[in-house]
Amino acid sequence: MTTADLTPNPTSRRVRANGDGTVYQRKDGRWEASGYVLAPGSTRKRVSVYGTTRTDALAKLTEKIAASNRGVAVVTAQGSLAAYLTYWLENVAVHHLRETTHTRYTAVVAQYLIPGLGRKKLAKLTAKDVRTWLNELRTVCQCCARGTDARRDPNAQASRRPRCCALGHCCRKQLSPLTLAYIHSVLKSALEHAVREEEIPRNVARNVRTGTPRPRRFNPLTADEARQFLTAAQGHRLAALFELALRTGLRKGELLGLRWEDLDLDAGTASIRRTLQRTRSNGLTGLPTKTISSERRIALPAPCITSLRGHRERQAREMAQAGPAWRDNGYVFTRLDGHAIEPATLTRHFNALLREAHVRPIRFHDLRHSTATLLLEQGVELVVIKELLGHAHIGVTATVYAHVRLRLQRQAIDLLGHALGNLTDTTAEPDDGDDPPLCAAPVR
Structure with a gap:
């Protein structure tokens, strides 16, 4: 046997550089990788990560070491x-x-x-x-x-x-x-x-089980109150906004985030792409919608199209009157100088309008609940309301408006009882089955 045969092959084992850590297979079959990372207090601590394969364990350790090299302290389970x-x-x-x-x-x-x-x-x-x-x-x-x-x-x-x-x-x-x-x-x-x-x-x-909290109570407007509210809003500067909120159920941020480019008044549609909210870093800014389902395209009612056309003409007059002070940001609903409207400011306008209309105090979000409640009472399918409101799942719509569905069930039962009449009354004419069934109201 020659000397070359006794010399170990340098490629037979993988040698890791200093600072890369160590990796080995445990007796339980898992792979463990260990290395030193930056810990809270500007100290260095040895940490271990585990994986089903050698590559998996090394990837986790490399991620921690990379974060440590960027100055991010890696918190371990021994910390607070x-x-x-x-x-x-x-x-x-x-x-x-x-x-x-x-x-x-x-x-x-x-x-x-x-x-x-x-x-x-x-x-x-x-x-x-x-x-x-x-x-x-x-x-x-x-x-x-x-x-x-x-x-x-x-x-x-x-x-x-x-x-x-x-x-x-x-x-x-x-x-x-x-x-x-x-x-x-x-x-x-x-x-x-x-x-x-x-x-x-x-x-x-x-x-730990905290129990299921009761859903938050809301007070939707009745049909009479809704008509009273819309009548009082006709002379308001933001009448188009309040009418759009009640007839379509859009959220406050979605209404304030609407741009003219999102509206197609000729086709009668609106694309909901953003929500306007106040953030700590950027102030009042447009953000993506609440969920993916919230980004949607809805049909505009004919009264909303008419009010939006009138609102665009009013905004053009305000722009000409403001002159160089106008801030053109493309929003549909703005202040007199073109700046976006603060959500808190819209709430104050809404509360003042409720007092003027002599309608009981409600939240602005209750306009959205009013839309869904009135649609359900008119027999509109639940899936249609879900798409209009932009709920992520139909279960959300069914849960929130369960009380409305229960009332509709009671109305349906009463309608059936009226159709059946008194079984002991034998003076009624027999039904030969030729006439179509009565349909006084949709039952869903």
């Missing part, structure tokens, strides 16, 4: 939940959520999750910890817990003076079941990502 939530918001959720949703998530994390569970270790968080904290949050007065009342000025206006804990009694301002469910869902979303990154074995928040 507060550190992980901060990392999740700044590096994960910001790329997958709408800006308005990310702002709400950030507020929930800062106000509730970090003060309540932030000191817990991510690896040691249990379902009992989450359930106990939610039960405490359900019974604690938020005015006392956050010290809102203590910061109020006693010499300020009556609406801003101390009225709770600072005066020695508690107002018991507790969180609603919907808010508790939302807080719980944010925690579940954050821990679900930790499971996907294999930082923790399971999502303990999923094992």
Whole structure:
């Protein structure tokens, strides 16, 4: 045997460079890759990731090392939940959520999750910890817990003076079941990502049941109230907007985000492509629709086409009167200087119009509920209403308007009872079956 036969072949094993970490197969068949990454506090920590194949484990480790080289601290399961939530918001959720949703998530994390569970270790968080904290949050007065009342000025206006804990009694301002469910869902979303990154074995928040909150009550307008509202809106500068809201069920942001290029008045259609909302970074800006199903094309009623033509002529006169001060942004509904309308400003106009029309106070979003309710009462198919409102699933439409469908069922049963009449009455003429059945109202 020659010396060359005893020399090991350098290509027989793969040698990884310094800093690339190590990778090997465990006894349970999984592959484990380990390496050093940047940790919170400008320290370096050795982390391990796992995969079903060698390539899978190396890909996960390479992703963590690349993020570490960019200066992003990798949070491990040994760190606190507060550190992980901060990392999740700044590096994960910001790329997958709408800006308005990310702002709400950030507020929930800062106000509730970090003060309540932030000191817990991510690896040691249990379902009992989450359930106990939610039960405490359900019974604690938020005015006392956050010290809102203590910061109020006693010499300020009556609406801003101390009225709770600072005066020695508690107002018991507790969180609603919907808010508790939302807080719980944010925690579940954050821990679900930790499971996907294999930082923790399971999502303990999923094992906690908060109960199904009751759906929010809404007060749709009746047919008489709707006619009264439309009559009062005829002389308003934004009459076309209010009529479009009630006749088509568009959301407030969708109405304010409409551009003239989205309307085809000759064909009588409108394309819903964006929603106008105020964001923290860009202010009042146009964003994509709420869901993919919300981006839709709807038919415009004939009265809306007429009012929109008149609104376009009014806007042309306002543009000529404003002159160089006009801001041409293409929106259908604008202020007198062409700028987009703030959603809060539209709400004030709407409330003033309700008082003028002598209609009971409702939310602007209740116009959308009024549209669906009135359509259902007229016997329109549920799938047609779902497409008009832009719901993602027909189950959403069926759930929200279940009370309307129950009332229609009762009307249908009463109609059937009227058709059958009194069975003991034998004086009625026999039916030979030649005449078509009576159809006084559609039954669906």
